[in-house]
Amino acid sequence: MEPIYIRIFKDIEAKILSGDWRPGDRIPREHDLVDDYGCSRMTVSKALTALVERGLVVRKRKTGSFVAAPQINRTVMDIQDIGTAATLAGYEHRHEILTRKIETLGPVEAAQLNSIAGVEILRIHCLHIVDGKPTAVERRIILLDTVPLARTESFVGAPPAKWLLSQVPWSKAKHVIRAVSADAATARILKIDRGDPCLNLIRQTWQNDRMVTYVEITHPGDRFQFAGIFHPAESALRQQP
Amino acid sequence: MEPIYIRIFKDIEAKILSGDWRPGDRIPREHDLVDDYGCSRMTVSKALTALVERGLVVRKRKTGSFVAAPQINRTVMDIQDIGTAATLAGYEHRHEILTRKIETLGPVEAAQLNSIAGVEILRIHCLHIVDGKPTAVERRIILLDTVPLARTESFVGAPPAKWLLSQVPWSKAKHVIRAVSADAATARILKIDRGDPCLNLIRQTWQNDRMVTYVEITHPGDRFQFAGIFHPAESALRQQP
DNA sequence: GACCCGCTTTTGACTATACAAATAGATATA
DNA sequence: TATATCTATTTGTATAGTCAAAAGCGGGTC
Incomplete structure (x- = not known):
């Protein structure tokens, strides 16, 4: 049996990747997802946190959560x-x-x-x-x-x-x-x-x-190079700025 | 004021990155961390989850959590x-x-x-x-x-x-x-x-x-190339195999 | 109009607790 | 001795709440 938070994660991920929900679209509020899935807010939050981590969602207090602008960030x-x-x-x-x-x-x-x-x-x-x-x-x-x-x-x-x-x-x-x-x-x-x-x-x-x-x-070769700095830590913890 | 789970994360990260705790070492059990920080187990768990995501820690039921073998995985x-x-x-x-x-x-x-x-x-x-x-x-x-x-x-x-x-x-x-x-x-x-x-x-x-x-x-140039396949999803959710 | 104040919504952090699943190690059995 | 079974430990998932912080919105004042 798949954990609920993974089901929520996959459902939303699918909606976004299929293009059903497009960048900038608002995704249901945590409370609505709680109702939809009949689970607690912590569980919903866990799924959303993973989606933020994955780079598909941005969350903002008072305004809600949105499909993130696709980014080449990794x-x-x-x-x-x-x-x-x-x-x-x-x-x-x-x-x-x-x-x-x-x-x-x-x-x-x-x-x-x-x-x-x-x-x-x-x-x-x-x-x-x-x-x-x-x-x-x-x-x-x-x-x-x-x-x-x-x-x-x-x-x-x-x-x-x-x-x-x-x-x-x-x-x-x-x-x-x-x-x-x-x-x-x-x-x-x-x-x-x-x-x-x-x-x-x-x-x-x-x-x-x-x-x-x-x-x-x-x-x-003399006019271009790929360069990048990687801090593996940054991605795991994302405090609000 | 910094959230507790971030403090825990940073403390453990510092211990590992400084070489104080070495790969394979056991890190304190969740219950001990709960005592140390005077917080709930959920909070400790959140920090540890982030450390797993960061690739510094592996967790295993019954046996405990350990410093991960450093890996070039990203x-x-x-x-x-x-x-x-x-x-x-x-x-x-x-x-x-x-x-x-x-x-x-x-x-x-x-x-x-x-x-x-x-x-x-x-x-x-x-x-x-x-x-x-x-x-x-x-x-x-x-x-x-x-x-x-x-x-x-x-x-x-x-x-x-x-x-x-x-x-x-x-x-x-x-x-x-x-x-x-x-x-x-x-x-x-x-x-x-x-x-x-x-x-x-x-x-x-x-x-x-x-x-x-x-x-x-x-x-x-004719004998080597860098190649890689990236699934940005994989990293965010890591179900146990 | 410009500015400040407070109300309300929505996410962020956290608690205290419960039960489930994995499994190392001890114990009992063939 | 080898194998199956039980038990205790530790993490994994989930609940049902609380309080806090950010920020949009409207109202009132000057």
């Missing part, structure tokens, strides 16, 4: 929203959409992504420019099945990573980081020499086992 | 114990200590590491060989002040990363990941060509604001 992901990182470091950042087209996923790529051939995808190539210098090429595939709104999104206002994050909470992410030599096309776009070392990041994201996006980001 | 770190990663992937792994000497930290390096010149350090160069191929050069500095036992450790049995982990729990870590070209020395050791792309990882670790170690690991 693990490597911290490092990888180029725009935010650049802004934080005090640099000016802009991006250019190089190509943007709707296709169907071919069999080879489907196998590679562990997805199914024939589904509709949006393929985007995007260049990131930080401090006036080309700093990353982003080659991305978005599954239109999972994110239908992407079909009409131009990505001019916010780059794909940022836009996606505001649309879809992720439940699983896979990363690969490697060093590669620049191929001809990449070298031309980034204005570096062929063969120069590049930092290559691949990220694939799922929402409840439905693939959301696959992206490969290539940085010139 | 963030990028998952990926970076070469030996473990190699073994998991089914490869044979061994390492060779190339050089090992005790020095004092020079002013330039001290500034670079944000440490103080003149302190005694152990400098180690180490080669990692996976599946018969040289896969990483590790250049490491260990502060003998913080880790006195390192003075007499040969690192033949366990490579420095693993040995350190068993000795010192970390409270803060800083990472940098970049792509670089192999310099002459690195190329020779790794048996690659000068200029080949390499994945370069720098990690600096502290225990309570005392620096523990600084390490730079260089991988041939």
Whole structure:
């Protein structure tokens, strides 16, 4: 028999991850959940505390509890929203959409992504420019099945990573980081020499086992690095500021 | 006024991070903590739950709660114990200590590491060989002040990363990941060509604001990558298996 | 309008207690 | 001796409340 607080946790998590409750939505008050589940407030509170810890919920006295804005707040992901990182470091950042087209996923790529051939995808190539210098090429595939709104999104206002994050909470992410030599096309776009070392990041994201996006980001080795400071303690205890 | 459960959390955390209570040591029973702090068992339990979440404590019915074996279980770190990663992937792994000497930290390096010149350090160069191929050069500095036992450790049995982990729990870590070209020395050791792309990882670790170690690991780009799958949910709820 | 005051809602911390589940160690049995 | 059974200990979940702190809201005063 599953503990009640875990049932509550999973129920709410499911509502959020499925997109049923969207970022900013208010979630039921503790008292209502007490009524719904027929349990004590401590039990509800335990579930909500875990959801805050998980990063899906924010709570505020008097106002209530809300679905949190999805955030890349853990693990490597911290490092990888180029725009935010650049802004934080005090640099000016802009991006250019190089190509943007709707296709169907071919069999080879489907196998590679562990997805199914024939589904509709949006393929985007995007260049990131930080401090006036080309700093990353982003080659991305978005599954239109999972994110239908992407079909009409131009990505001019916010780059794909940022836009996606505001649309879809992720439940699983896979990363690969490697060093590669620049191929001809990449070298031309980034204005570096062929063969120069590049930092290559691949990220694939799922929402409840439905693939959301696959992206490969290539940085010139001399113009970018991933950096992060980790205090493992911080996450466990979160006193209000 | 700080909540009691946070006081308990911090007290125990401090005992563990200072090395006062060592991995495997039993920590006071909940009932004893109740007496010590003059609070209810629920409050103690909340603190202990947070410590489990933080990864510092394991609890077991009937037997009690214990200081957890330090583990690299979060963030990028998952990926970076070469030996473990190699073994998991089914490869044979061994390492060779190339050089090992005790020095004092020079002013330039001290500034670079944000440490103080003149302190005694152990400098180690180490080669990692996976599946018969040289896969990483590790250049490491260990502060003998913080880790006195390192003075007499040969690192033949366990490579420095693993040995350190068993000795010192970390409270803060800083990472940098970049792509670089192999310099002459690195190329020779790794048996690659000068200029080949390499994945370069720098990690600096502290225990309570005392620096523990600084390490730079260089991988041939074609022979190594960091990969990881993240389920942000897992950490928040930890049901007993 | 600008400011202060108090009311009300909602979460935050905590208590004292109860019973359940796991299990190490002792005891009894074949 | 080996195995099954019991028991005591310790954590795990849950209850049903209390009091406190934050903060939105409205009213009154100047």
